[in-house]
Amino acid sequence: MPLEKIEILGFRGFSSKQSLTFSLPNGEDGGGLTIITGANNSGKSSIIECLKARAGHQSPSFTVGARNSAVDSVEITYVFDGNEEKVKSLKKGSSESKKEGVNDKNHVFVLPSRRAFNPFFSRGAHSREQYLLNDGLSAQRSSMMNNFQYRLFNILENQEEFNKILHKVLTFKPEWSIDQSDQGQYFLKFYSGEFSHTSDGMGEGVVSIFAIVDSLYDSKPGDTIVIDEPELSLHPALQKRLFGLLKEYSKDRQIIISTHSPYFVDIPSILKGASLIRVVNRGEGTEIFQLSQESREILDKLAKGNIYNPHTFGLDARELFFQEDGIVVVEGQEDVVLFPKIADQLSMTIAASFFGWGAGGAPNIGFICYFLKDLGFKKVGAILDGDKASEIPREALNKSPKSAIIRPSSIA
Template sequence: MSYYKELKILGFRGFSQEGKIEFAIPNEKEEGSGLTILMGENNSGKTSILEALRMIDIAKSNGNQIEISEGKRNRINGSSVKITLITEEEEEIVLTTEDDSPSAKLKFEKEKMNKNNIYALKSKREMSTFDYTSNGPLSKKQIREYSLDRDSHSNRVREMFWSRLKDIEKKNKKKEYSELIDAIIGKKLEWVLEVNDAEQNYIKYKINEKENHNSEGIGDGIINVFFLAEKLFESEKGDLIVIDEPELSLHPSLQKNVLKKLLKFSKDRQIIISTHSPYFIDSKAIINGAKLIRIVKEEEGIECYSLNNVEIFKKSTENFSNPHILGLVAKEIFFSGDKIILVEGQEDVVYYKKIFDTFINVNTENDLKEKTEKVKNFLFGWGCGGAENARNMLEMFREFGYKKIFCILDGDKKDKMEELKKEYPEYRFTTISKDDIRDKKGKLKKKEIEIIFGIFNSEKDENKRRRLEALGSKEGLLKENGDFKNNESKKEMKELILCMYDYFFEKQ
C-alpha cells in the first residue's frame, strides 16, 4: 500500500511562494498514525491546503481537468498555479494551469501509479430538505459544475446528499452506516428515506415514538455527523479523507466521539483535518505518528510549521508530576497567536492573572490599564511545569514558528535563565527579584514537627522548632494571598507589564 507523503502548493490562493506540507503516514497498526492536523488562525491558509487537495479530487472526476477561478490564482505568482501531490515512491500527481489561463490539467508521472481516492468535506455543509434528483448518473458537465460549487468525493458524485444515502441503502449497508452515526451521537437515531406526493425525496428522522420530522428541522450538529460518517464509511484502506473543521456545531462530548472515529480510521487511511478545537489534539496519536502542522500567514506568504521532535512532546505529556502541562487548557499552545507569556507553574499562572486583574480593575492610569488588558491575553495555559521543563516548551514553540515568547522565572533561577537565553536568543527572558511569586511557608506541618521532636528531643526547643518550620519556606514578591506586599512589589510588577507590552507591540 502506497500513501501520499507530501503536498506542494504554488500560486494557489495565499501561496505566493511554494508551500510544503508533509502528511502523516498510517503504519496500519496504531490508531492515529495517519492523522494530519492543521492548526492556525482564521485566514491563515488551512482551507487553501484542503482546497488544493479537493481541486485534484475534482479534476480526477472530470477527465483530469478543471478550471481554477481568477480569485484562487495568486497574482504575485503571475496567476499560474502548480499543485503537486507526491507518493511514498516519489511519484507525482501534478495539477497545473497554462500561462494565465484558468484551465488546469492533471498529469500523472506514471499512468499505473497509485491513485488512491480522495474524499473531501468542506466546512459549508448543507442538507437540502427536499430533492428531485433521479438515481441516474449525471453528465460530465453536471459533475463539473456540481463539484466546483458543492461538496464532492471521487468516483461517485451525486447532485444531492440524499442520493448518497440511497446508494448506501441499496447496498444493504444502512445498518453499518447508522451504527457509525449512533456511535458519534451517543444514542440511536432512526431515519428513513421517504418520497412525498410531489415525488420529492427527503430524509425523515424519528425523534421519539410520536414525533418525526425532515431535515429542515434537524440541528446543524446532527447534519454534520451525517456528512462526517458518510466520508468515513465510504472510504477504504489507503484512501485520503480531507475534512475542514470536523467540530462544526458539535458539543464537546460529540467532538470527542468524532475524534475516536478519526483515530480508528486513520490507522489504515490518511485523514487530514483543519481545526480550531483542542479536543482534536490527541497526545497518544502524536506519539504514534500523527502530524501537527501550524499554518501561519506571514509577510512573505504562507508558512507551514511542523512538530518534528516528538520526544519533547512526549517528555511533557509523560510528566506525571505535572499532568496538566498539555491538558485541555494548555493545548492553546497549538492555537495561540505569536505572542505568549510563559511562567513556571500552575500557581504562577493564577497569581499573575490576579496581578493583571488588580491593575485592570483598581484605580490605574488608563494607559497602564489598556496595556495590561492586552498583555493578560498572552498568558499561557498552566505554565511549563517548572523551570526544568521550560526547555521542552520553548523547543515546541520554536518548532511551531512562534515569534515572540516572554518567559518569566523565579529569582532563584537566574542560572537557568542565562542557559535559556543562550539556547533561545530569539525569545525574551527575565526573573523576578524574589525566589517565588508569593510567600511560602515551610512544607513541614505542625504534627510532623511534633513527631520529629518526640524522636530526637524530649524537651521542646523553640529555636529548633522555628528552624524546622522555616524548612522549604520562600520569600515571595507577593503576600501569601496574592496581594502586593508594598509599593516596591507593585512597582516591579508594573515595570514588568510595561516591559512585556514593549516587547510584544512596540520594540522590535
C-alpha cells in the first residue's frame, strides 16, 4: 500500500509537529517521485531516519541526542492508504518507544547516505523482507551499511537482472562475482579485461550505485524506496543517468529522495505529479514546506520556454532549492552579469544569491516570488526597470514574501 503522509514531532530538530505528503505513482515518468531539498543541517536526513524508525523486529530506542530537548519525546505518524501507524516514546524523557498499528507488509526500503560496507564478510543471504526486518533505526548514524553484504548473495543468484539495471547507470557492462579467501572471508571480485580487483578497491561511486540498484532490482510495483543523497560520489554524467533510472521506476513505485544536487530536481517530473519539498531550520526548529498546486501551475507556465530567457528554471536556478534565505530576482541574464560588476565598482558586496539567470522578464517576477514563498523563503528582493513595474501581476506579488523591490529608472 502507498505511503501517503508522515507527521513528525520531537525527533532531532522537529520541535513542532511537521507533516509531509508523498507523491503516489500515476504511470508517468517521475509521477511517484518525492524530492526533498534544503541546506545542510536543515533536517532532511532526519526525515529519512523517521521513515526507517518503523522497520525492524523491535521498537526503536530514541537516544537523548535523537530527542528534541524542547519536547523530550518522539511521535511519528505514518499514513498508508488512509490507515495510521505510529512509533512514539513510552513517556517523556525515556529512550524507549512503542509501535502502534505498524503493518510489516507495508515495506519501506530505506538506503542511508553512507553506503560503504565491509569489503570482507561472512556468508549469508537476506531476502528483501529479511533485510527490512533486520534493518531498523540505529542509535547512531553509522558510516557503514548494516547487513548489505548479505544482500550480495541474493544479487549473485539474480545477476543477469541486476546487471541489466546496473548497466543503465554505469557506462560499461560490469563483470563481478563473490570469491572466498583462504582465510574464509568472502569478498566481491571485479573484472577489468584480464585483471581483477576486490571490493576493498572499489570506488565509492561504484559502491553507491551498487547499493542503489540493489534497492530497486527486486522491488515490486507499489513498493516504497527511500534514498538519502543518491548523488554522493557520482560525477554529473552518472548523476543524470541515475536520476533517469529513478524517474523510470517512479512510474509504478514510490521513490523518495533527499538531495543536494540540482540534477535530481526535475521540472518535467514535478509537472507530472512529483512532490517538491524544502526543509528549513532557521534556529527555531525544522520546518517543512511543500510546493502547492498553485505553484505547480506557475511552474508549468514559467517552464514552457521564453525566447528572452530559455533557462528560467535551468540548472543555476534549481540551485536555489539548497540555499538559505536571501534571493534576488531580476528580469534577465544581463542583470545577473551586470549588477555584481556594479557592486564591485562601488566596493559593495551583494549578500544574496541571484535567481538563476533571471526571471525571463518583469511579468514573471511576481510569480517567481510566489513560488519562493511556497517553499518557505522569507527574504527575497526584486530589481526591475522602473517602467516595468506595472507589468508585475499584482495578485502574484500580493501573495509573495515580504520583499524589497528596486525600480531603477534605467540600467546601463
